[in-house]
Amino acid sequence: MTRNKYVVAFRIGFQSSLEYRFNFFLSLLSAAFPMIVQYYMWTAVYANAGEKDVFGYSYREMIMYTILAAVVSKLVISNIESSIAEDIKSGGLNKYIIQPIYYFGFRISSYIGQRLMYFTISLCIILALTYILNTFYSLKTEEERILIFCLSIILSVILSFLISYAICACAFWLSEISYFFVVTSLLINMMSGGIFPLEIFGERLQQIFRLLPFHYLIYFPVNVLSGKISGHQIWQGIMGQGVWIILLLLICHLVWKRGMKRYLGLGG
Amino acid sequence: MNFVIEMRRHLYILMLFAKNSIISQMEYRANFVTGIFVEAAFLVAKLLYVVVVYKTNIHIDGLTPDTILMFMGTHILLTGIYMGLFFNNFQRLTEYVRTGMLDLMIVKPISLQFLVSVRHIEVGMPIPNIIAGSIMVSIGWSASDIPFTLLNILLFIIFIFIATILTYCIMIIPPLLSFWFVNTSAASEISYSVWDANNMPKLIYNKWIQRIGTFIIPVFIVTNYAPLIVLHKLTKVEMVWGILAPLIFFMLIRMLWKQALKYIAVQTCNFGCLRKGEEESL
Numbered sequence: 008m009t010r011n012k013y014v015v016a017f018r019i020g021f022q023s024s025l026e027y028r029f030n031f032f033l034s035l036l037s038a039a040f041p042m043i044v045q046y047y048m049w050t051a052v053y054a055n056a057g058e059k060d061v062f063g064y065s066y067r068e069m070i071m072y073t074i075l076a077a078v079v080s081k082l083v084i085s086n087i088e089s090s091i092a093e094d095i096k097s098g099g100l101n102k103y104i105i106q107p108i109y110y111f112g113f114r115i116s117s118y119i120g121q122r123l124m125y126f127t128i129s130l131c132i133i134l135a136l137t138y139i140l141n142t143f144y145s146l147k148t149e150e151e152r153i154l155i156f157c158l159s160i161i162l163s164v165i166l167s168f169l170i171s172y173a174i175c176a177c178a179f180w181l182s183e184i185s186y187f188f189v190v191t192s193l194l195i196n197m198m199s200g201g202i203f204p205l206e207i208f209g210e211r212l213q214q215i216f217r218l219l220p221f222h223y224l225i226y227f228p229v230n231v232l233s234g235k236i237s238g239h240q241i242w243q244g245i246m247g248q249g250v251w252i253i254l255l256l257l258i259c260h261l262v263w264k265r266g267m268k269r270y271l272g273l274g275g
Numbered sequence: 276m277n278f279v280i281e282m283r284r285h286l287y288i289l290m291l292f293a294k295n296s297i298i299s300q301m302e303y304r305a306n307f308v309t310g311i312f313v314e315a316a317f318l319v320a321k322l323l324y325v326v327v328v329y330k331t332n333i334h335i336d337g338l339t340p341d342t343i344l345m346f347m348g349t350h351i352l353l354t355g356i357y358m359g360l361f362f363n364n365f366q367r368l369t370e371y372v373r374t375g376m377l378d379l380m381i382v383k384p385i386s387l388q389f390l391v392s393v394r395h396i397e398v399g400m401p402i403p404n405i406i407a408g409s410i411m412v413s414i415g416w417s418a419s420d421i422p423f424t425l426l427n428i429l430l431f432i433i434f435i436f437i438a439t440i441l442t443y444c445i446m447i448i449p450p451l452l453s454f455w456f457v458n459t460s461a462a463s464e465i466s467y468s469v470w471d472a473n474n475m476p477k478l479i480y481n482k483w484i485q486r487i488g489t490f491i492i493p494v495f496i497v498t499n500y501a502p503l504i505v506l507h508k509l510t511k512v513e514m515v516w517g518i519l520a521p522l523i524f525f526m527l528i529r530m531l532w533k534q535a536l537k538y539i540a541v542q543t544c545n546f547g548c549l550r551k552g553e554e555e556s557l
Contacts, residue, residue, distance in 0.1 A: 029461075030460060030461040031461070032461075033461030033462060033464070033465060034460075034461045034464050036461075036465060037461065037464040037465045037467070037468040038468075039468075040465070040468035040469055040471070040472040041468060041471065041472065043472060043480075043484075044471075044472045044474070044475060047475070047479040047480050047481075047484075048324075048327070048333070048475055048479055050479075051333055051334075051335050051479050052327070052331045052333045055331070055332065055333055055334055056331065061331055062330075186306075186309040186310065186312070186313045187309075189313050189316070190312060190313055190316045193316050193317060193320055194316065196320075197319075197320055197323070202320060202323055203323055203327065207323065207326060207327055207330065
């Protein structure tokens with residue numbers, strides 16, 4: 008019986024994700040702390056501001072954003088940089104060069120396998136939180152909005168993988184890379200609205216961020232679900248995600264092609 | 276007398292560790308500079324909270340944005356102290372357990388807990404936090420009209436010292452868990468989240484969270500007590516608890532450390548017996 012090699016990579020990824028499942032639940036728990044800080048901080052802010060909107064958000068919208076963004080940021084974060092960089096640095100790519108398998112295909116299959124269970128659980132948590140928040144604040148999220156959110160979050164996960172994969176190619180040029188990934192992931196989290204909504208950065212910076220793909224990772228899907236983005240803006244956003252996925256596929260192809268020319272294959 | 280001699284000996288060794296760490300870090304200057312950049316990036320993320328505080332002109336239980344800045348500055352300053360003294364060592368502790376290096380370190384003629392806690396002092400990474408934290412405290416101090424007296428400065432420094440001991444006690448717990456569990460990355464992630472959650476004055480939280488953060492996991496003492504004492508907002512009960520807490524929690528950590536070592540000793544003994552049995556059967 009012949010088995011598709013990418014299906015096997017997917018299955019191995021899925022099995023490895025089951026190994027440290029308790030660790031995953033604890034990492035979800037860690038998302039609760041920034042959520043609590045921001046909840047109390049925004050409550051104090053709105054207690055001062057009264058009924059007024061702050062950064063264009065009502066109190067309910069801000070709380071919803073804070074809670075959902077914390078979980079979504081855990082969901083879309085890829086964490087593949089160090090293992091790919093290790094392959095590049097220690098010559099681990101050698102075996103993929105001589106084997107009849109595309110490294111990109113292997114990585115994305117393994118990544119989907121690794122994230123599938125966490126993705127499903129996180130999605131259930133997000134939907135449960137949305138239901139609780141809606142009940143608490145007497146709001147309603149339409150079924151179509153939930154479906155569009157699911158679509159946008161799938162595109163966000165793909166986008167996140169491609170951004171990380173493109174950044175990983177820097178390991179072909181840089182000697183010390185581990186610190187670099189810490190900085191890039193932090194900056195991406197900030198620019199994608201994972202810490203605060205992008206409105207706090209002011210109009211000018213926000214316009215710059217809109218030209219980049221990062222706001223499609225957290226800011227866009229969260230605001231789709233909370234109802235802050237509506238009408239044609241939703242479809243514009245989905246189109247934007249699609250366009251960036253295509254662009255990043257192209258960027259990944261080009262940078263990895265150039266990077267492979269520099270690859271020395273030491274070790275392995 | 277014996278205590279004083281031991282104290283002097285350990286302080287001397289601490290200075291040697293610091294000197295040794297500086298020399299080794301100067302060897303890899305690129306890493307030294309990169310470390311500063313990484314911490315500067317984390318600092319930018321923390322400063323986003325300052326932006327929100329000032330842009331929204333938030334007032335918490337009579338605390339103005341300037342006073343809140345002092346609390347945030349204290350948090351950033353303590354983050355710098357933690358990064359400098361303990362972060363590197365706590366990261367390595369997990370590795371010592373995993374690779375068996377701890378077994379070799381036990382034989383050294385010095386307290387093992389002291390050795391693994393302060394052996395590698397980081398010089399570059401704390402720089403952005405210590406500079407930014409000190410500036411923020413100074414701005415907040417001056418804008419809050421706190422008298423710049425010797426007593427106030429002394430009290431602030433004493434509570435920063437108390438906060439450092441408590442920081443040690445709180446942040447060593449996840450690496451200590453690695454004696455029992457292999458993968459403690461999520462426990463560390465939680466401790467960092469708890470640490471970062473401490474960047475706002477405790478007064479924004481409800482009473483129960485304040486009690487838990489003060490008496491059970493004393494993170495709120497770390498950031499809040501130094502500014503509160505100079506603002507004359509620390510009650511007598513809180514002041515007494517602020518002095519007792521580092522002693523109590525340090526003793527608890529010492530007990531946990533001994534338990535962890537006992538566990539490791541039993542595991543090593545079991546492994547030794549197993550090996551001996553295998554060799555005999557061969």
